[in-house]
Amino acid sequence: MSKKTEHSFSSVISVNPYKDTYLSGISSFLSQTNSPEFSKEQYAISYLNTKGFINSQISISKNIPEEDLHDAINNKVYDELALDQAVTYQIQFIETFNSLDEDNRNFHVFIIDPLTIEETFSIVTSKIKYIDTIIPSPLLLKSLYEKEIIETGGVHCFIYFQENDAFITVYSEKEFLYTKSINYSFLQMHERFCELYGERVEFENFIEFFSEHNLKETNSDYKEYFIKLYKEIFANANDILTYVKRAYELEKIEHVYIGSQIQTVTKLDEMTEVELGIKSSNFEFNYGFESDGAYIDQLHALMHIYTTLPKDEKYDCNFTTYHRPPKFMQRESGKIILLSVASLVLAFMYPVTYWVLTYAQTLQYDLLSTEYTELHNIKITRQATLKNREADKAKVLTLLDKEIKDYSEKKATLIKIHDVKVNYPMKAKLLSVLTKDLNKFNINIDSLSYKEDEKLKTFTLNLISEKDKKITEMIEYLTKIHEGKFNFSLEHIEFKEKSKKYFSELKVSIL
Incomplete structure (x- = not known):
């Protein structure tokens, strides 16, 4: 890895x-x-x-x-x-x-x-x-x-068998708490098995039975003595765990993980759970x-x-x-070698540096001279081009001024034409409408005038009527009919004895 x-x-x-x-x-x-x-x-x-x-x-x-x-x-x-x-x-x-x-x-x-x-x-x-x-x-x-x-906390016990050692280790809340070597390595288990069996068994045969035979299924003569051996181991483990709980004031051991250096067919975790009464698992993760x-x-x-x-x-x-060994630069020999090299470098540094700088400056001067010549030629070419462009610009501006002047004159002419075309028909139309309305009330026009400024366009009509009431009725009618389009104003109505008629000045403003 x-x-x-x-x-x-x-x-x-x-x-x-x-x-x-x-x-x-x-x-x-x-x-x-x-x-x-x-x-x-x-x-x-x-x-x-x-x-x-x-x-x-x-x-x-x-x-x-x-x-x-x-x-x-x-x-x-x-x-x-x-x-x-x-x-x-x-x-x-x-x-x-x-x-x-x-x-x-x-x-x-x-x-x-x-x-x-x-x-x-x-x-x-x-x-x-x-x-x-x-x-x-x-x-x-x-x-x-x-x-x-292992994700859970609590108190866990680990039992592991090796060829030349076996240990019990206890962790509490994921931290080391206790460990002890027990006298049940494979070599020690082999010796004890031979004592229980009553005769010498080859170590290879012992290991072969331990790893390849299931105590639940085998009918071998070794089965009875292996069971006795396991009971001794678990009794020893139980004594150690009892001591640990008392010494460290633990309420209980929550889980036991048991395994060995070599793979076994016998379910050691099942035997552990039966013998110790603690939930157990195989020591394989x-x-x-x-x-x-x-x-x-x-x-x-x-x-x-x-x-x-x-x-x-x-x-x-x-x-x-x-x-x-430490890195080369951290060794004493390395420091001495580096110091010697540094001294030699310093001794030759000035003349070499001077020569390098001189050569670099000469090379830089040649490069700058070449670059200056190229840039100078470009400068002259661009200056000539700029003069030509300025002359062309002057000609174009003259033409532009003439075109602007022509455009302004044509624009003014078009505005006048538009005014004549649009405004005159509007005036005629307005007079036609007013004349029709005057005829309805038998009112005559003595004279009329038109005045226009930036804000207002106004017609002034001098009216003549037999009766003043007709004039007021007409004003009321016009105001109602043309509301929002025209503004009508009539300051006074004058009666003349000589002609026995009424005269007034009506101003009509276009809104």
Whole structure:
């Protein structure tokens, strides 16, 4: 699998140092590697069996500064666990939070003799040189929760059998709580089975029966003794879980996951649920890996999942002493070489820089001279073109002025023609309408006039009538008939004795 850890690597190799097995992961495909080799682009991870280290809990005062924490934990571990002062043990720790203890910080500590690491990984390092991470196997289970392979919280127990170790680990609310190695590795189970059976059985035969025979169906002579062996294992597991519940004040163990390094036909989870009375499942999870079809040791799969976790989601508990060498620039030899090279560069920098700058300036001058000549020719050509365009523009403007003048004259003529054509018929039409209305009331016109300004067009009619009442009736009639079209105004009606007739001036305004 292609992982992103603190550095970028193209592949990951997981190592079981106790069986010298290697599993290589590229993308999401896992395959067993029989001839592993060192590669700079390969991230290497391995683990320590539970019987290979000491695990304990200690408390440290909260008043101790962070920079002194490591020394304080080391001193307390040596004192409380009575470790040999002559041995420099490797000590790693992870913090656990206890809301009831307000004065102290609580830690799980993991302790191992450096000689144990050297002996365990001597064959591995002869093949792949460097191991980036060596972690206690129970802490690998943290990845099941961080990757949400196990989604529920509560108290979970994990039981796992290997050829040279077997462990019980308890997690509470997705955090490590307790682990213990039990004396039921495959090798130890084989010895105990031979004692129960009463005669020596080959280890290969024992493993073959363990993996390929179902206790519910087999009629083998081994069945009775395997059942006795399993009952002993579950009795031991029950004693440990009873202690854990009492020591850590747990109400109950909510789930047990049980499995082994090799595939089995017998349903161990069903037996566990019967013997312990706790809901149980097989210790086989869907990690999303593809493989060549061979059974994958769960610890190998857990190591590959673990390398995909961000740094803040992992337990910081790395026992490796097989670190990669620092990058070239971080080594002392690399610094000396870089300093020597820098000195030589500085010694030759001035003359080389001067020559380079001189050459660059000469080259730049030649380029600018060529560019100037080209631009000057373009300038002269464009200036001549502009003069020609300005002359053409003057001619066009003269023609344009003449056309504008002609257009204005024609426009004025058309306006006059329109006025004559439109306004005169309108006046005639209006007079015709008014004459008809005057005739209805036997009113004559003495004279008329027309006046027009920007806002109003007005006819003035001098009326003559036998009776003044006819004039007022006519005004009332006109106002009603032509409402909204004309405005009629009549200031007074005058009677002349000489002619015995009535005279008035009617003004008609077009609206």
